[in-house]
Amino acid sequence: MIHAARSGAFGAVSGAMAALGLVLLACASLAHAESDALIWMRKVQIATQKLSYSGTVLYQQGDRTETSRITRLVDGAGEVEKLEFMDGAPREIVRTKDVARCYLPETRTIKVDRRADRRSFPAVLPQQFEKLSEHYEITLGENRRIAGYDCRELVLKPKDEFRYGYNLWADSQSGMLLKARTFDRQGATVEQFTFTQLKIGNVTREQTKTRHSARNWRVEDASVTPTNLAQSGWSIASALPGFTKIVEVKRRLHEAGAVGQVVYSDGLAAVSVFIEPMEGRREPVKTGLANMGAINIYTRQVANFVVTVVGETPPGSVTRFAETVRYQQAR
Amino acid sequence: MKARISALIDSEAEAAELSDSLAAALRDDEEAREAWRMYHLISDAISGTGVLSPGFSARVARRLNEEPALKSPVRAGSAATHPAVTWLGHFAHRYVYPAAVSIAAVAFVGWLGFLPPDFIQSIQPPAQVAALPVPAKKPESPVIRIPPPEAAHEYLLAHQGFSPRNELQGVAPYVRTVADESAGQGKR
Numbered sequence: 038m039i040h041a042a043r044s045g046a047f048g049a050v051s052g053a054m055a056a057l058g059l060v061l062l063a064c065a066s067l068a069h070a071e072s073d074a075l076i077w078m079r080k081v082q083i084a085t086q087k088l089s090y091s092g093t094v095l096y097q098q099g100d101r102t103e104t105s106r107i108t109r110l111v112d113g114a115g116e117v118e119k120l121e122f123m124d125g126a127p128r129e130i131v132r133t134k135d136v137a138r139c140y141l142p143e144t145r146t147i148k149v150d151r152r153a154d155r156r157s158f159p160a161v162l163p164q165q166f167e168k169l170s171e172h173y174e175i176t177l178g179e180n181r182r183i184a185g186y187d188c189r190e191l192v193l194k195p196k197d198e199f200r201y202g203y204n205l206w207a208d209s210q211s212g213m214l215l216k217a218r219t220f221d222r223q224g225a226t227v228e229q230f231t232f233t234q235l236k237i238g239n240v241t242r243e244q245t246k247t248r249h250s251a252r253n254w255r256v257e258d259a260s261v262t263p264t265n266l267a268q269s270g271w272s273i274a275s276a277l278p279g280f281t282k283i284v285e286v287k288r289r290l291h292e293a294g295a296v297g298q299v300v301y302s303d304g305l306a307a308v309s310v311f312i313e314p315m316e317g318r319r320e321p322v323k324t325g326l327a328n329m330g331a332i333n334i335y336t337r338q339v340a341n342f343v344v345t346v347v348g349e350t351p352p353g354s355v356t357r358f359a360e361t362v363r364y365q366q367a368r
Numbered sequence: 369m370k371a372r373i374s375a376l377i378d379s380e381a382e383a384a385e386l387s388d389s390l391a392a393a394l395r396d397d398e399e400a401r402e403a404w405r406m407y408h409l410i411s412d413a414i415s416g417t418g419v420l421s422p423g424f425s426a427r428v429a430r431r432l433n434e435e436p437a438l439k440s441p442v443r444a445g446s447a448a449t450h451p452a453v454t455w456l457g458h459f460a461h462r463y464v465y466p467a468a469v470s471i472a473a474v475a476f477v478g479w480l481g482f483l484p485p486d487f488i489q490s491i492q493p494p495a496q497v498a499a500l501p502v503p504a505k506k507p508e509s510p511v512i513r514i515p516p517p518e519a520a521h522e523y524l525l526a527h528q529g530f531s532p533r534n535e536l537q538g539v540a541p542y543v544r545t546v547a548d549e550s551a552g553q554g555k556r
Contacts, residue, residue, distance in 0.1 A: 060518070082535050085535060094540050103543050105540075107538065107539060109539070120539045120543060122543070122546070128546050128548075130542045137542075139525060139542075139545075141546070143430070150525070150526070150529050152529070165540050169519050177481060186442055201525065214537055217536070217537055218535075223408065230540050230543075268502045269417075283530065290519070290523070291522050300527070302530070302532055304532060305533070306531075306533075307527065307530055307531045307533075309523070309526065309527040311523060311526070319518070320517075324512060325514035326511050326512065326514065327513070327517065328513075328516075329516050329544075330544065331472070332542070332544065334516060334517065334523065336514070345448045345523055347524065356511060
């Protein structure tokens, strides 16, 4: 009786072990597939930082399309990139590691935004890629030819409704990103950037300079400096999983005096919470949700301040953030 | 702990939340190990999904009919009062436990870590999944839709500098941040 039971029990053990073995094998191959995708994503990130290139980008959002030329140079003197709008007024944005300048010829204004600190910010380090996979399912998709380049696809599917998903196509040889598509919970395209023409390398510094002489233009410097809003009585709970605070600054924004800005990110999408005093506002506060394509903006009044939450997220996320902002006047 | 193990096996609890404490408990607590083993056997027997060898159940039933009731070392007050389970428990404890439970504990913890949440969701009631500290939801009032603020592009420009998208796309995302003034959109 014991022998029969023992062979029965051992049958149970080997059956159980076989089942567990299969599960472990499946898990191992799942993890392997994901790490391939993360390795590819890292390559794309490095390419974005290291490559010089020039090309034409088509931006599509709803009915809106925008064509721009992008020129980027990385050399011993540092990195510089320029975005020129090809439609409408010849606006330009020229960005280096430390400063971003926005040239607005219609109002003869240059907006200057100096980085709060010199590090490449926010640097998405390999550890943060691991953090990304907590909230996005990251996989490799299909290959596709875009603008003459054979591209590999990276799919970042959100694991919850608080963020958008992304398809990224990058040149399989260099890692240069050719196309990026943002999609919502239903899989519909929210916005899309596509290089319709791209040449990697062979960029001169002359090509990265702005066409505008900008002499006597008005300079608006954002004067970004680090700050601590909690000291002034503000508290914002990060109500969204995975979104952590990455920077907290004080800056100038239009005619308002000092405006507080707190930025949260999950490693891929970012949300800014702007806090500005009511005084000096030209327009009254309209509470509610506004949409600008892939960007949603929620505005509300807290105490004597206007809170504006700007997020590269679905509408519910900015609403949630806005609702967690609290103010307690320091005594 | 027993109730939690039972709930976990019946897939009623947040799997990820329990994996760490479960692994610790199985490692250190004799009672927890026994409960683990016992509940698996019960669960398998009830659901009929046990990985026992073919004919095992039939052999058990036959043997039970032949055997007098065994005095097993199962504690009074535990759920294992059914003779078949008591009998199973006795022999499982002697022959199955050393290999299977330690493997099961390690594999189970690893399994939880690797499975995509979609899968975990599919084996437990959907209502259990969200584990965020969500502020108590007020009755759903419709969100008011408004046009973008006048200074929308100022905010966008201020925001863009901190977006991780720049890490993957360079300066391209800035195209969203500047209005076309010559077209009369957006007063500045």
